[in-house]
Amino acid sequence: GAVSITKGGNTSITEIQGNGTALLTLPANFNLTGSINKTGGQALKLNFTNGGSVSGVVGTAANSVGDITTAGTTNFASSVNAKGAATLGGTTSFADTFTNTGAVTLAKASITNFAKNVTATSFTVNNATINFGNSLAFNSNITGSGTTLTLGTNQVTYTGTGSFTDTLTLNTTFDGAAKSGGNILIKSGSTLDLSGVPTLALVVTATNFDINNISPDTKYTVISAEAAGGLKPTPEENVKITINNDNRFVGFTFDASTLTLFAERYS
Structure with a gap:
C-alpha cells in the first residue's frame, strides 16, 4: 500500500x-x-x-x-x-x-x-x-503555450513532433570566439511547428567578440532542420529579437526568414 x-x-x-x-x-x-x-x-x-x-x-x-x-x-x-x-x-x-x-x-x-x-x-x-x-538530445513530442527555453551556447538536437502557441521565448548566447551560439537542430523525420506562435521572442547575449576577428562566417542560426519541412516557421513579422551586447564596436543583423544572426564590425 x-x-x-x-x-x-x-x-x-x-x-x-x-x-x-x-x-x-x-x-x-x-x-x-x-x-x-x-x-x-x-x-x-x-x-x-x-x-x-x-x-x-x-x-x-x-x-x-x-x-x-x-x-x-x-x-x-x-x-x-x-x-x-x-x-x-x-x-x-x-x-x-x-x-x-x-x-x-x-x-x-x-x-x-x-x-x-x-x-x-x-x-x-x-x-x-x-x-x-x-548540448544534449531531446527526444519527445512536445507542446507548449507561453514557453521559455534557455539554450545558453548549447545545441539541442530535437527528435519528435513539436508545436507551440502563444509567445515562445528563446534565451541564447552568441559566442564570437566560437562563431556559434545556442540553437535547436531538428533531426531528419522530426517537425517543429511554430506557425501558431504570434511572438517568437529571441533574447541573445553576445559575448567574446573581438573586432579584429569578425568575418562573414561570424554567424549562427537559432533553429534549423536537417530535412526540408522540419521547421514550420512563424511569419517573419512575428519574430522579435533583443540583443544584449557589451561591445559597442560590434553590430548585428538578423535574417528573420532563416533565423540567422550575423555579426559585423562597426567602422
Missing part, C-alpha cells in the same frame, strides 16, 4: 526498492544519499511534496519507477528512469539523463533544468521554463 515518510532532512539509505506500485510520499526537504530501484524493485510512485534530492539513480531501464511528482526545489544527481506520468513543479534539476516512458507535464511557473539527454513520450510545457545546461 501507500507509504508516507514523515520526517525530512538528510537520510542515508543504500537503496529503496518498490514492493508494488503504490505511492511513496516524501516530506519537505527529503535528501536521500542512496538510490531507488537500482538493483531491483517494482515501479513505485514518487511524490516529492516540497523539495529534496536523491544522490543515486532513480530507477533503471530494467527497474524503472512509476509516476513522479515534484514541488519546491528537487535535485536528481544521477540518472532517472520512469514509466508513468511525471508532473514537475517548482524547480526540478536533472544532472544526468532523464527517461520517462510516459507523459511529462511541467507545472505553471515551474523551472526544469536538464544537463544530459532527455527521452519521454510527450512533454506539455504551458507557461513554464526549460533550461538546457549542456
Whole structure:
C-alpha cells in the first residue's frame, strides 16, 4: 500500500526498492544519499511534496519507477528512469539523463533544468521554463503555450513532433570566439511547428567578440532542420529579437526568414 515518510532532512539509505506500485510520499526537504530501484524493485510512485534530492539513480531501464511528482526545489544527481506520468513543479534539476516512458507535464511557473539527454513520450510545457545546461538530445513530442527555453551556447538536437502557441521565448548566447551560439537542430523525420506562435521572442547575449576577428562566417542560426519541412516557421513579422551586447564596436543583423544572426564590425 501507500507509504508516507514523515520526517525530512538528510537520510542515508543504500537503496529503496518498490514492493508494488503504490505511492511513496516524501516530506519537505527529503535528501536521500542512496538510490531507488537500482538493483531491483517494482515501479513505485514518487511524490516529492516540497523539495529534496536523491544522490543515486532513480530507477533503471530494467527497474524503472512509476509516476513522479515534484514541488519546491528537487535535485536528481544521477540518472532517472520512469514509466508513468511525471508532473514537475517548482524547480526540478536533472544532472544526468532523464527517461520517462510516459507523459511529462511541467507545472505553471515551474523551472526544469536538464544537463544530459532527455527521452519521454510527450512533454506539455504551458507557461513554464526549460533550461538546457549542456548540448544534449531531446527526444519527445512536445507542446507548449507561453514557453521559455534557455539554450545558453548549447545545441539541442530535437527528435519528435513539436508545436507551440502563444509567445515562445528563446534565451541564447552568441559566442564570437566560437562563431556559434545556442540553437535547436531538428533531426531528419522530426517537425517543429511554430506557425501558431504570434511572438517568437529571441533574447541573445553576445559575448567574446573581438573586432579584429569578425568575418562573414561570424554567424549562427537559432533553429534549423536537417530535412526540408522540419521547421514550420512563424511569419517573419512575428519574430522579435533583443540583443544584449557589451561591445559597442560590434553590430548585428538578423535574417528573420532563416533565423540567422550575423555579426559585423562597426567602422
